[in-house]
Amino acid sequence: MLRRFELRLPQFLLAIALMLMGLVFILTLRSNPLVIADKNLTSLAVLVSGLIFYTGVLIIVSMFQSETVLTIALLLPSMVAVAIFVYGFIGWSVRVSLSQWKGLNPDYTFVGLKQYIALFNNDPRFIIDIRNTVVFTVGFILGCLILGLGLAILLDQRLKGEAIFRGIFLVPMSISFIATGVIWGWLMNPATGNRITGINLIFQTLGLKSLISLWHSSPQPWGMVFTIIPAVWQLSGYTMALYLGGIRSVSEDLREAARVDGASEFEIYRYIILPLLQPVTLSAVIILGHMSLKIFDLIVALGNKDIRLDVPGIYMWVTTFDGTNYARGAAIGILMLISVAILVVPYLVQNMRTETEL
Template identity: 55%
Template sequence: MKRARTWLPGLLLVSPSILLIGVFVYGMIGWNLRLALSDQHRPIQDADFVGLVNFIELWDEARWPGAVRNAVIFTVVFVGGALFMGWLLGLLLDKGIKGEATLRTIYLAPMAVSFIATGVVWRWLMNPAPADRATGLNALFVELNLDFLVNNWWTNPEFGMAAMALPAIWQLSGYIMALFLAGFRGVSEDLREAARVDGCSEWRVYLYIVMPQLRPVTLSVVIILGHMSLKVFDLIIAIAGQQIIADVPAVYMWQMVFEVRDPAVGATIASYMLIAVAAFVVPYLIWSIRKERSEGR
């Protein structure tokens, strides 16, 4: 009885949140999965269970493999670029450069901007107009007599999605910088000083002392950026609209649900996106739980 009095008030306090999460998160996931496993290809019709037919047939659609390829390219460039830029900015601030507070504010400022606003600005910066009518970055290259750098940006079939990742890197690098800076500042100064006394140069101190202790931060950064990139939608729409050359699963899903009005295919695409995000998040959660248990022993 005494034990029940201990945990019952806490359970009652969090029960509204548990109920809402159960309905609007896991309930919606279950409803989406039911649609994906059915043959409901019209908004209003009787649906029958068809198993994994929709998941298999989706790969026969000419558009789907291209959308997956674009998402993979975007993810690799975005995660790698933001990870490197955030680490580099965090390293520079950790070295104590002048005006750190001002620079930190400037680097973090893009985080206050939505992906839609970022996309509108970068749509002009990455305007694929030719050199004689260049705007944005292409105009800058022309003014600097760097005409060989003028390109079609996101409309280029070879590296269009890599160019599409540039606005996302610009917007998220400051946030990643803050995470890495906290990691750098969390490394004991005594450890660094002991390494210096033993004759380590400054770069060896960072390589062998500081960087190994940033693995948890790096893993968290990869998880955060990875799941954001796999479900990117608003940035793509703001820059390219609904053009096939910049197609990604989220845009494809939106069109299937709201334009083609095929709930089953839209739910199938959403399920694939959920699986892709889970592939990033679940291993991290398992690793975190095991780490907490090992530290608690």
């Protein structure tokens, strides 16, 4: 592997100096915590010292004339970070989920799948969560796809002001789920009578009394259905942008050829463009699907932890940090991970295969 080592003395000395510096910093920090402006930054300082040390290592590695080794050495910090914070922590969570840890003190006594069985067998709240997630996911994906595709086709008509409309439909994408939840919480205010407000007030003023709704406070499962509205408001523009990109990549020659053959505009969309958009739909389903399976902040801001609008993301939070049932909380987290993995992993593997072939 290592073909050749080429010693360059000045750089070598620099490397040694950096490594020594890093080590000295770390040793100093062990006994002297670094506190700046009331913030304990010791760990960050250790991290930086470690990186200084590692820079020295990298300089020496670069003297071996192997670019592959250097590439891996340069990628290593990120790889280690992801290995620990993603895979290591998932493993740790799995271990917690197989334990009986309840209360503030860790208790890793192995109890097998007890937590998972309890969630499915005698936890009505978790069953509600699953139902809510399914309702939300199906409605959210369908809503975004239909509205997104519709908007994309409308904008594909080369109308004047296309860019302005596109910009407007994407505005919601730039604000947080929390802000969306707060605003829509007001718009979908269920108050009636003297305190009627929000969209209900518009309906009342327009004389559309039959449309006045309790919104997300409706009896289940309809309450959950209404949480889809703000989510679709926020992400249909994104779906539109995905579809518009797909439509625009269909060559004009192909469309022109179809026109010459006597196809109507409708037929061009139906028989040429839509089939070509399947990969876009797949991407959109995966992106939107993984978002909705882990939906959390929107529902928090909208429902204020209303149990009727509960989803696994919120239940995990409440169980773990309010109820200190760590083992159960970890099990919910791992189940969420599995649901996302089922959706995403085949897509990632597929993506990797096509990459490798190139």
